[in-house]
Amino acid sequence: MAFTPDGLPPLRDVVAAHGLAPKKALGQNFLFDLNLTAKIARSAGPLEGFTVFEIGPGPGGLTRALLAQGASRVVAIETDPRCLPALSEIADHYPGRLEVVEGDALKIDLAAIADGAPAGIVANLPYNVGTQLLINWLTADPDAPFWSSMTLMFQKEVGQRIVAAPGSNHYGRLGILAGWLAHSEILFDVPPEAFTPPPKVTSSVVQLEPLAKHLPCQLDKLERVTQAAFGQRRKMLRQSLKPLGGEALLDKVGIDASRRAETLSVEEFCALARAL
């Protein structure tokens, strides 16, 4: 068997040896290109001294890149038990640096595992649960986030929604939540053919860093306002926000009732949430 620069077998051989035929229901689109996995790991910044969470390591391509890049501690959470033998070979190769947790990342409390240590999240996320995972991490504790950076692969359209500014077609609830709590940017796009099997659409690697201080407002109120406003995205706010007070609420914060949701800044949504 041929070996790669990290001394482990090529990923295609790992997949064949462990019978890891990709399962669509688990969002399994694997990365075999070592240059690409190294680029993602490098984009995450210095990893020494960090607990790096990787969601969905699969056969371990990105996991290996993170370890080769110097991550002191990688905690990899994988729901598919078929991947565990391949991951334990990587753990043996990097003694004491890789912990594999079998389970559903939607139900696992990363903050509790990090236990106050500096933490980052780096992942080629399963697309079916990627947005919900991001929302969970963003909102886990808005005043004291457990993560200091996230470097995540999403479908490009989701990436555009995360970084969207007012006035953009992609601007909506996700962009407001992300903009309230973090600075985010799309680092680079990844074409479908980089994955096995190729997904239908282009993907993007997005980086998020928490804001030193977010605008004061309560998460549940912000969600109520953005849900109402974008639930009827094309209507004027006097109409879409009617259940929350309509014109009276808008008057309180000096926002013209004839405006539409997508024209309001994150600051204006926070002001509405505070006035609720």
Ligand code: SAM
């Ligand atoms: N990191 C690998 C790579 O880049 O080649 C695999 C990425 S693949 C897009 C997504 C991975 O997430 C799969 O290994 C899949 O089994 C796993 N996964 C899917 N749903 C999950 C969940 N709820 N919790 C943890 N892992 C999950």
